[in-house]
Amino acid sequence: MSSVKAMAKDHLSAIKAAEDDAALEDIRVSLLGKKGTISELMKTLGKMSPEERQEKGPLYNGLRSAVADAIAARKQDFHEAALDARLVSEKIDVTLPVRPQGQGTIHPITQVTDEITAIFADMGFAVAEGPDIETDYYNFTALNFPEGHPAREMHDTFYMTPDEAGARKVLRTHTSPVQIRTLQAQKPPVRVIIPGRTYRCDSDQTHTPMFHQVEGLAIDKSTTMGELKWTLEQFCKAFFEVEQVQMRFRPSFFPFTEPSMEVDIRCDRSGGELKIGQGDDWMEILGCGMVHPNVLRNVDLDPDVYQGWAFGMGIDRLAMLKYGIPDLRDFFAADLRWLRHYGFAALEMPNLATGLSR
Numbered sequence: 001m002s003s004v005k006a007m008a009k010d011h012l013s014a015i016k017a018a019e020d021d022a023a024l025e026d027i028r029v030s031l032l033g034k035k036g037t038i039s040e041l042m043k044t045l046g047k048m049s050p051e052e053r054q055e056k057g058p059l060y061n062g063l064r065s066a067v068a069d070a071i072a073a074r075k076q077d078f079h080e081a082a083l084d085a086r087l088v089s090e091k092i093d094v095t096l097p098v099r100p101q102g103q104g105t106i107h108p109i110t111q112v113t114d115e116i117t118a119i120f121a122d123m124g125f126a127v128a129e130g131p132d133i134e135t136d137y138y139n140f141t142a143l144n145f146p147e148g149h150p151a152r153e154m155h156d157t158f159y160m161t162p163d164e165a166g167a168r169k170v171l172r173t174h175t176s177p178v179q180i181r182t183l184q185a186q187k188p189p190v191r192v193i194i195p196g197r198t199y200r201c202d203s204d205q206t207h208t209p210m211f212h213q214v215e216g217l218a219i220d221k222s223t224t225m226g227e228l229k230w231t232l233e234q235f236c237k238a239f240f241e242v243e244q245v246q247m248r249f250r251p252s253f254f255p256f257t258e259p260s261m262e263v264d265i266r267c268d269r270s271g272g273e274l275k276i277g278q279g280d281d282w283m284e285i286l287g288c289g290m291v292h293p294n295v296l297r298n299v300d301l302d303p304d305v306y307q308g309w310a311f312g313m314g315i316d317r318l319a320m321l322k323y324g325i326p327d328l329r330d331f332f333a334a335d336l337r338w339l340r341h342y343g344f345a346a347l348e349m350p351n352l353a354t355g356l357s358r
């Protein structure tokens, strides 16, 4: 094989092997650039005898145009590959139905969660969150539910399959385990609300297996039950958007608070419409109390130094009450007619300045 043929073979296979534009450009410069191998070869033609030139000229010219053509072809390959990749990544299925414009609404649960968050944020509370799948420790033990204590049976718990060690995780039955997670992660003073999904094996007009709670927690060196009552009263007035609410605190039991209370608000059910803040009826809306010393000990806080209060309430229930929604199960039926009727305008965050539920 003549040396020109051998050169052509080497160059063409190098061009084929180039992986990208940059590598190809390097090859082009090294061969066809001002000081490139082929350009240097062309210069030697000038110093040749006419006979020799007649023989080598066509060979060298052929070499140069073969290399130039191969580079152009390889460039085209890259261009096509890039275009193919882009077409695949930008593919849209034009047979899908057109998305209706401006028909999306905010679900009442989201709306009420945002309203609650706005009210408590205004009072200096941060938002904390935790996992839906919890260990028995966080859901019960750390919250002062002793092993085998009947209070564990108060919640119709969903248990996961036990792991190799026999430990069963649970779908959290309340948002209270996030009290523990929060106090493990940050030092007092702590003021948080904890909205989230919760689960119990229960289903009727006012219960669904998945529902929503919001927890409140305040821990400091001096926190009082008066503060708890005032905070809840401010919340109820702001949430129900009324001037006055009357609240009734009844003694109750929760393992993680001492004393524990359930709170009712005065309401009027006569005439088929529920009115908050007036009338002769009472309606239970939440549970609360002073954080039990054992809970503080479980997160290494000294109950002689720190104390706190907590509360928990059902978001779904608050949404039903405020917006007159009769059946909880409809919340999760994904029925567009229901969503259009009870949904809220998108892009309007509830806030205390312009009104919560406009």
Ligand code: DAH
Pocket: 173, 174, 175, 176, 215, 216, 254, 256, 257, 286, 287, 288, 289, 309, 310, 311, 312, 313
């Ligand atoms: N975790 C309780 C429940 O699900 C609600 C509750 C009551 C939370 C009292 C609290 C509290 O933080 O202090 O029934």
